[in-house]
């Protein structure tokens with residue numbers, strides 16, 4: 001089959017990028033495929049091209065509405081009209097019309113949550129999908145176990161849809177995470193296409209500080225001198241805001257803070273302005289980045305360490321997608337070591353909290369009940385992740401079934417859930433300990449990251465601070481210090497927001 005012909009005709013590319021062709025051939029043979037390609041390597045082509053060769057319709061499960069909208073938009077600009085995005089925010093009538101005409105679409109994007117809607121599921125079952133794609137599949141492992149448990153049901157959804165061939169796509173997954181994804185999605189003897197997680201155009205620098213003050217001075221200096229666009233990541237909303245204000249006050253133009261505490265309109269506006277080069281620096285929590293398709297990010301600085309290697313690679317992977325030189329700088333002090341641990345603790349429920357909730361449910365056995373995070377979750381002082389974790393397990397064990405509480409053995413359920421929490425906590429802590437080890441290792445930074453994925457390190461010029469770096473390359477040059485920041489076109493921004501609002505935003 002002449003795949004290159006289709007590539008030229010439909011996508012306008014002369015040749016495949018690394019890995020794409022092999023993956024597409026396996027998809028066309030109807031195999032289950034697990035593909036790990038670095039960010040920016042053109043993962044979506046791996047299901048789009050087969051669709052044009054008759055392998056359609058394709059169901060694409062995508063973790064974020066913004067990511068979904070982005071891909072839908074990209075397909076539409078290429079002239080593809082048969083695209084549909086199903087998410088919980090598509091209004092009822094539009095959803096109804098779309099569902100009635102499902103078979104006329106080539107690409108159907110869906111969130112894991114909407115695939116749990118019975119109406120949607122019933123309609124989807126009538127379609128014979130040639131391919132099911134799980135995009136950003138590492139989310140299954142990273143979020144599925146506690147944060148977004150509907151991810152863990154994708155294997156069941158797939159079975160209900162008649163077990164179409166599956167393509168799992170990700171940019172970063174360790175051996176363990178790969179195994180977890182393959183098991184959760186019931187993939188049968190999948191072909192693995194594992195390509196390097198290395199991004200040779202991103203230089204890596206570790207910078208240890210004795211005090212918070214000196215770390216703060218350093219981040220401000222980087223904010224002033226590094227050539228943007230750039231992102232600085234923080235674990236704290238307050239510090240993200242503080243640094244953003246300090247940088248603005250010291251004359252840096254186009255800086256904004258971004259975190260989940262802002263209302264959704266402000267967040268959208270900031271994202272859009274950053275994408276359009278109207279902002280040059282975002283001081284952000286890890287809420288920023290996924291689904292943001294921006295190729296010219298020149299640096300990513302971490303003010304606090306993320307809690308595992310995968311998160312770190314994903315976050316620095318937002319730099320240099322245009323393959324031009326970029327730099328990733330990780331700052332840390334010894335005091336930072338406590339942060340990821342306390343995050344892990346609040347993400348999981350305590351035994352005492354589980355016990356109180358189970359007490360309440362025991363008394364109400366046989367009743368119709370609707371459990372709500374805003375009420376019960378908050379009453380028991382559970383974080384949202386901790387709440388989702390408990391509810392997921394109550395559903396899975398059949399204690400909560402069709403809105404009714406079934407009788408259960410209190411003590412053994414409490415033990416079960418507590419053990420499960422312990423298992424998760426241990427897993428997360430081990431990941432953190434492993435990443436922390438990297439922060440202190442005295443060797444090539446790249447080697448340290450790549451050996452965690454059983455990869456060898458290639459010889460590159462601007463590798464890391466251990467191998468030796470010429471940092472001036474990443475600094476603002478002479479007079480052309482700041483790119484001219486274009487004035488904000490509010491009309492355009494407003495139009496954009498209305499468009500998104502119409503479709504709904506997560």
Ligand SMILES: [Zn+2]
Pocket residue numbers: 444445446447463464465466467
């Ligand atoms: Zn190195």
